[in-house]
Amino acid sequence: MTDITAPSPSSSFRLSLPGFWLTASLVITALVLAPVIALTVIASHGSGDQWPHLIKYVLPVAVRDTASLLLGVGALAAVLGVGTAWLVTAHRFPGRNLFDWALLLPLAIPTYIMAYASVDLMHPLGPVQSAMRAVLGIASPADFRLPDIRSMWGAILLFGLVLYPYVYLATRAMFLMQSACVIDVSRTLGAGRAAAFFRVALPLARPAIAVGVSLVMMEALNDLGASDILGVRTLTVSIYSTWVNNSSLEGAAQIAIVMLFVVVALVLIERYARRHQRFNTQAQRSRRIAPRELTGLTALGASLFCLFPICFGFLFPALYLVREAIEDITYRGLSDQLLTQTWHTVSLAAVATIVTVLLGLTLTYTARLVRGPLPPALVRLGSVGYAIPGTVLAVGLLVPLAAFDNAVDAGMRQWFGISTGLLLSGSGFALVYAYAVRFLAISAGGVEAGFQKISPSLDSAARNLGETSAGVVRRVHMPLLRPALGAAALLVFVDAMKELSATLLLRPFNFETLATHVYAEASRGTYEDGSVAALLIVLVGLLPVALLARASRLPLAEGARAAEKRPSSADD
Amino acid sequence: MKRPLALAAFAACLFPLAASAQTKEVNIYTTREPGLIQPMLDEYTKKTGVKVNSIFVKEGLAERVKAEGANSPADLMIMVDIGNLNDLVEAGITQPIVSEILDKEVPKHLRDADHNWTSLTLRARVIYVSKDRVKDTAITYEDLADPKWKGKVCIRSGKHPYNIALIAAFIAKHGEAETEKWLDGVKANLARKPAGGDRDVARDILGGICDIGPANSYYVGLMRNSDKPEDRAWGEAINVLFPTFSDKAGTQVNVSGAALAKNAPNKAEAIKLLEFLAAPEVQQLYADKNYEYPIVGDVHPTIKALGTLKPDSLSLTEIAKNRKLAADLVDRTGFDN
Numbered sequence: 001m002t003d004i005t006a007p008s009p010s011s012s013f014r015l016s017l018p019g020f021w022l023t024a025s026l027v028i029t030a031l032v033l034a035p036v037i038a039l040t041v042i043a044s045h046g047s048g049d050q051w052p053h054l055i056k057y058v059l060p061v062a063v064r065d066t067a068s069l070l071l072g073v074g075a076l077a078a079v080l081g082v083g084t085a086w087l088v089t090a091h092r093f094p095g096r097n098l099f100d101w102a103l104l105l106p107l108a109i110p111t112y113i114m115a116y117a118s119v120d121l122m123h124p125l126g127p128v129q130s131a132m133r134a135v136l137g138i139a140s141p142a143d144f145r146l147p148d149i150r151s152m153w154g155a156i157l158l159f160g161l162v163l164y165p166y167v168y169l170a171t172r173a174m175f176l177m178q179s180a181c182v183i184d185v186s187r188t189l190g191a192g193r194a195a196a197f198f199r200v201a202l203p204l205a206r207p208a209i210a211v212g213v214s215l216v217m218m219e220a221l222n223d224l225g226a227s228d229i230l231g232v233r234t235l236t237v238s239i240y241s242t243w244v245n246n247s248s249l250e251g252a253a254q255i256a257i258v259m260l261f262v263v264v265a266l267v268l269i270e271r272y273a274r275r276h277q278r279f280n281t282q283a284q285r286s287r288r289i290a291p292r293e294l295t296g297l298t299a300l301g302a303s304l305f306c307l308f309p310i311c312f313g314f315l316f317p318a319l320y321l322v323r324e325a326i327e328d329i330t331y332r333g334l335s336d337q338l339l340t341q342t343w344h345t346v347s348l349a350a351v352a353t354i355v356t357v358l359l360g361l362t363l364t365y366t367a368r369l370v371r372g373p374l375p376p377a378l379v380r381l382g383s384v385g386y387a388i389p390g391t392v393l394a395v396g397l398l399v400p401l402a403a404f405d406n407a408v409d410a411g412m413r414q415w416f417g418i419s420t421g422l423l424l425s426g427s428g429f430a431l432v433y434a435y436a437v438r439f440l441a442i443s444a445g446g447v448e449a450g451f452q453k454i455s456p457s458l459d460s461a462a463r464n465l466g467e468t469s470a471g472v473v474r475r476v477h478m479p480l481l482r483p484a485l486g487a488a489a490l491l492v493f494v495d496a497m498k499e500l501s502a503t504l505l506l507r508p509f510n511f512e513t514l515a516t517h518v519y520a521e522a523s524r525g526t527y528e529d530g531s532v533a534a535l536l537i538v539l540v541g542l543l544p545v546a547l548l549a550r551a552s553r554l555p556l557a558e559g560a561r562a563a564e565k566r567p568s569s570a571d572d
Numbered sequence: 573m574k575r576p577l578a579l580a581a582f583a584a585c586l587f588p589l590a591a592s593a594q595t596k597e598v599n600i601y602t603t604r605e606p607g608l609i610q611p612m613l614d615e616y617t618k619k620t621g622v623k624v625n626s627i628f629v630k631e632g633l634a635e636r637v638k639a640e641g642a643n644s645p646a647d648l649m650i651m652v653d654i655g656n657l658n659d660l661v662e663a664g665i666t667q668p669i670v671s672e673i674l675d676k677e678v679p680k681h682l683r684d685a686d687h688n689w690t691s692l693t694l695r696a697r698v699i700y701v702s703k704d705r706v707k708d709t710a711i712t713y714e715d716l717a718d719p720k721w722k723g724k725v726c727i728r729s730g731k732h733p734y735n736i737a738l739i740a741a742f743i744a745k746h747g748e749a750e751t752e753k754w755l756d757g758v759k760a761n762l763a764r765k766p767a768g769g770d771r772d773v774a775r776d777i778l779g780g781i782c783d784i785g786p787a788n789s790y791y792v793g794l795m796r797n798s799d800k801p802e803d804r805a806w807g808e809a810i811n812v813l814f815p816t817f818s819d820k821a822g823t824q825v826n827v828s829g830a831a832l833a834k835n836a837p838n839k840a841e842a843i844k845l846l847e848f849l850a851a852p853e854v855q856q857l858y859a860d861k862n863y864e865y866p867i868v869g870d871v872h873p874t875i876k877a878l879g880t881l882k883p884d885s886l887s888l889t890e891i892a893k894n895r896k897l898a899a900d901l902v903d904r905t906g907f908d909n
Contacts, residue, residue: 057903065909119768124779125802142780150767231729231767233908241731244631245899247659331799395635402639409643422643505632509599509625509645520628523769524605528800 021366025378028359032382032437035396036260039253039388042399046250050242054251062238068152069159069227069234070217076160077216080309081167082209086197087306089175090183092291093299099306101549106313107165107491108541110498112225113518113534114162116527117317119229122149155232159220161313166219167212169487169548170449174208175201177453193292207452211445214267218386218441221263224501225519235259236389249395256392263387267380318538324531334532337512342536345513348428349496352435356496357489359436360443365473368451379444386441390434390501397434398506401425427508434502439495443488450484451477490544497540514540597623598841601633602650604828609650611861616848622841634663637833646833647842650692653733655740657689657829658892666831667839673847681887682827682867691827692849693858694865696789696881697738698823700810702777706784713742714818716786717757725761726773726782730907731899734770734788734826739901740894741824744886745817748897755905766908771795771806778809786815789881793863793874812878822884826891828864 087093088100120126124141138144148154186200187193202209227234235255243252294302363382367375385393402425412420424430454477462472500515507516514533521530602609606628613624629636637646637660649666651657660666661684668687675683682691699711716725728735743751763782770787774795777783795807814823830849836842848854855866863875870876902908 053900053903057900057906061906061909123775124781125775140780145780148764148781150765228729229767231765231908240631241899244733245731245736245902246896247662249635327800391631395632398632398636398639402641402643406641406643419643422640422645425640426643426645504628504630505636507627509627511627516628519630520606523630524607526607526771526794529607 018370021362022370022375024362025366025375025382028363028440029378029382031433032385032440034400035393035437036257036384036388038399039256039392039396042250042396043253043257046248046254048254050246050248050251051254054238054242054255058238058242061233062235065152065232066221066234069155069220069232072152072156073159073163073220074213074217076156077164077167078209078213080160080164081169081212082171082202082205084164084306084309085168085172085175086201087302089172090197090201090291091294091302093294093302095303095306096291099303099310101546102310102314103168103306104165104545104549105310105315105318105542106162107494107548108538108545109162109314109317110225110500110515110537110541111159111162111219111223112229112500112522113321113537114158114313114317115226115229116522116534117320118149118154118158120528121316121320122146122154150229150231152232155227155230158226158230159216159223161309163216163219164309164313166215166491167209169491170208170212170215171205173449173487174205208449211449215442215445218263221259221387222389224389224391225522239389239392243392252392253396256388260384260387264380264384267383271380318535321531321535321538324528325535328528328531332529337517338532338536341512341514341517341533342540344511345497345515345537346540348431348513349435349493351428352432352439352496353489353493355432356436356439356443356492357447357485360440360445360447360488361485363440363444364447364451367448379448383441383444385437386439388438390438390499390503391505393438394434394502394505397430397437397502398425401430401433425506428511430506431503434506435492435496435499438499438502439492442491442495446484446488446491447481450481450488453484454480487548490548493544494541498537596621596841597625598838598845599645599647600624600626600650601629601637601646601648601833602626603630603633603656604628604650604652608862612849612854612857615854615857616845619848620844622845624845634659634665637665638663642835644833644835645837647836647838648830648845649833650828650830652826652828653737654827654829654888655733655737655892655895657684657827657831658889658895660831661686661688665834667834667836669832669843669846671843671847674843674850677847677850677852678867682829685889689829689831690846690850691829691867693828693855693862694825694867694883695828696814696823696825696865696883697734697786698789698792698878699784699813699815700773700777700787700792701784701813703809703811706811709813711784711813711815712818713738713786713815713824714754715815716784717754717761719757719761721761721784723761723763724783725758726763726776726785727758727766728769728772728787729766730755730902735786736895736898736902737826737891738786738824739898740891741884741886742817743894743897743901744890745819748901751898752901752905755901755907759905759907771803774806774810778806789865789875789878790863792878793872796874797863814879814881816882817884821886822882824886825865825881825883827888 084099084103088096088103121128123129124145129141129146132146133139133141133144136144149158182200182204183196186196191199221234222236223234224236224240227237239252239255239259242255243249359382363379367379388396402422405420405422405425408423409420412418424433458476459472462476463469467475498515500519503513503516504519507513514537517533518527518530518537521527600613606626613626616622617624633649637644637649640646649660651660666688669690670687674690678690682694684690701708701711715721730736730739739751739755742754746754764776770791773782773785773787774791777785789812792807792810792812795803798804798807816822817824830846832839832842850867852869855869858864859866859870859872859875863872865871865875865881
């Protein structure tokens with residue numbers, strides 16, 4: 001393809017549309033950065049007199065705990081996510097068709113609910129240890145006890161088990177796209193099956209693994225509820241207690257900003273490390289990997305490996321919630337608030353999802369259309385909200401929103417004699433805004449990954465064939481992007497539905513979501529009273545998981561069928 | 573620019589604007605778990621027809637009210653700890669509550685000298701001990717650091733307001749250095765990491781993880797009168813001791829209380845609600861539903877059966893003053909790590 005006959009799509013777009021897209025992206029980034037800037041202003045008011053104390057007594061532990069937690073959770077999620085993804089994509093073994101979607105189920109369980117459930121399940125008085133004592137013939141829990149789950153290892157296990165689907169989802173999509181030819185070539189060149197996986201499939205899936213693992217780490221880093229229950233003192237927990245106990249929002253904002261720098265630096269390093277790699281697939285369709293039949297012990301091992309995260313990350317806690325919920329309904333009956341709370345939760349999450357995906361699409365689209373270093377930088381900048389703990393972000397949002405509201409109100413009073421009150425900060429707008437800032441990273445990341453799969457040569461071809469730029473978007477990009485958009489939307493939806501800390505601070509009067517209800521009960525120590533709501537969060541969360549499973553399964557089914565029908569055809 | 577407009581419209585339909593002025597309502601921001609005050613608020617609405625709107629905000633309540641400024645819809649801020657009440661005053665978002673009824677009903681030492689806040693209920697930081705394994709009937713807070721309890725003490729996070737207040741009281745009694753030594757001693761006695769809530773202390777005692785631990789008095793009532801057999805089992809597994817400091821002055825107590833917001837749009841209604849909450853018959857409701865110590869009147873039989881509470885004479889403001897130092901000591905001793 002020469003430059004004369006096919007001008008690159010970017011340059012032609014630059015003539016017609018760049019102004020609009022770039023402006024839109026700049027506005028979005030500014031909106032995302034508003035709370036960060038507010039935090040910086042808050043932080044600058046602090047005298048910094050907390051720092052000697054923080055550096056000496058608080059941060060060493062917080063940094064150590066955060067590092068152990070993130071490394072542990074990242075490693076566990078990577079092993080579980082990549083391992084299961086490779087097993088179900090490239091192999092056939094008993095239960096594979098079930099595992100294929102069931103491996104996504106833990107996504108439906110929020111970490112704080114998982115923590116409540118695990119502490120109950122693993123308590124000496126809980127079913128697990130009671131059963132073990134019964135089997136061993138030990139009467140008193142004083143004589144035999146498993147290590148306490150309220151510890152670092154408990155936290156790593158728990159987070160790893162509920163968060164690995166982020167890695168699974170991203171990696172499996174990548175494995176599915178990898179052409180079987182690549183694997184076959186490596187095999188014909190003498191690589192064993194293990195080598196083909198470790199030296200070909202795995203390195204090719206690296207961007208997907210990196211995206212998945214970084215989402216997992218961000219979630220673990222940001223968590224407050226579960227860490228608090230399990231007694232793990234992460235940076236987020238420290239920020240929180242600095243603020244609450246020392247009444248120093250300034251100090252908390254300072255730590256939050258330092259933390260933000262570290263996170264951004266990590267993301268940049270990861271990007272820099274793979275700056276020269278390109279992961280576009282060929283424009284022509286490629287043959288998918290034909291699953292290999294596993295037998296005997298290997299098949300059993302594969303089944304067990306997949307069964308483990310499904311059972312411990314979903315089935316057992318879910319069954320526990322069902323039991324608690326039944327008990328609760330028996331004693332107390334169904335609360336009439338539940339329906340309202342469910343409606344609040346779902347409608348809010350839906351609005352937030354639409355907004356967040358549109359914003360993510362705008363940012364990433366700009367990065368594809370407009371050349372230069374600015375648009376990709378805007379995508380990265382727009383994603384920083386994910387690294388700010390929810391409560392701190394909420395305060396960062398509150399300040400500019402309320403200032404805006406008060407200014408509007410003052411103006412309206414002066415000129416028209418009417419009071420508008422707290423237009424934005426007192427309404428659901430603040431919540432939607434908070435969710436969008438918080439989850440833009442998920443939506444932008446997902447859409448970006450989708451775009452990466454669409455080779456620019458497709459754009460060129462379409463333009464060559466006389467399609468307009470808008471036509472390329474409508475008739476080429478959109479159909480190809482749909483799975484990525486769908487997946488991003490569902491992830492945002494599930495996350496928005498589970499969101500707790502920002503919701504607690506920003507919601508309007510008498511506005512309970514399922515999550516805030518569960519939390520309110522839990523903070524009184526009566527978390528079993530919130531079990532029905534907790535179960536509802538999980539059930540509502542299952543819906544998108546089911547859709548996700550279906551959406552992500554189709555190409556596999558097609559690919560597998562094609563591979564089975566014509567096992568020898570190399571070019572279909 | 574259609575999208576933001578449509579969005580705002582949607583938001584407006586979805587969530588009625590809190591600020592929209594209606595007659596006869598009171599807006600409450602609270603750090604108190606909704607379950608613990610809703611019965612009283614419902615009672616008020618039933619009696620007077622005044623609508624009570626509430627938001628349970630765990631942290632950041634003061635920041636939110638401050639940011640909302642003159643347009644803040646908040647009338648009352650109901651908090652669970654003397655320190656939190658103090659923070660509101662220091663943030664400059666309160667105004668004096670002018671009420672003869674409150675001045676009469678609420679004992680002077682449970683009110684702010686400048687009338688910025690008033691207490692609504694009391695609770696005691698008692699010690700739960702195992703019925704089976706602990707024979708002691710008297711224990712001081714200092715004793716928690718006694719090596720004889722090595723590996724036998726359970727407690728929630730040292731950073732929780734309940735423990736911060738206890739540690740702050742310790743500082744007031746013994747000074748910073750003694751308190752640090754005491755915290756080191758308690759830490760050395762811990763059976764597990766400080767985590768969970770106060771009810772977990774009772775549960776862990778039943779589960780054999782530990783033998784003793786400090787916790788709030790009302791949880792005993794909540795557990796022992798629960799619908800659920802498990803909760804009752806936890807409540808029955810423990811004896812409750814009323815500890816004192818070594819000066820035997822009394823048991824450490826804390827309050828839940830309310831402050832009037834500086835820009836309260838429904839000021840008169842808010843004060844009326846406060847007067848209602850401090851009235852003897854509603855105080856009885858607190859005792860019956862929450863098992864807390866009312867500021868006037870009698871306690872629930874379950875709590876009464878535990879023994880008589882003799883509150884420590886230490887002033888609440890003194891405790892509030894030491895709160896930051898208490899939090900620093902928790903960090904310095906690595907109590908929670």
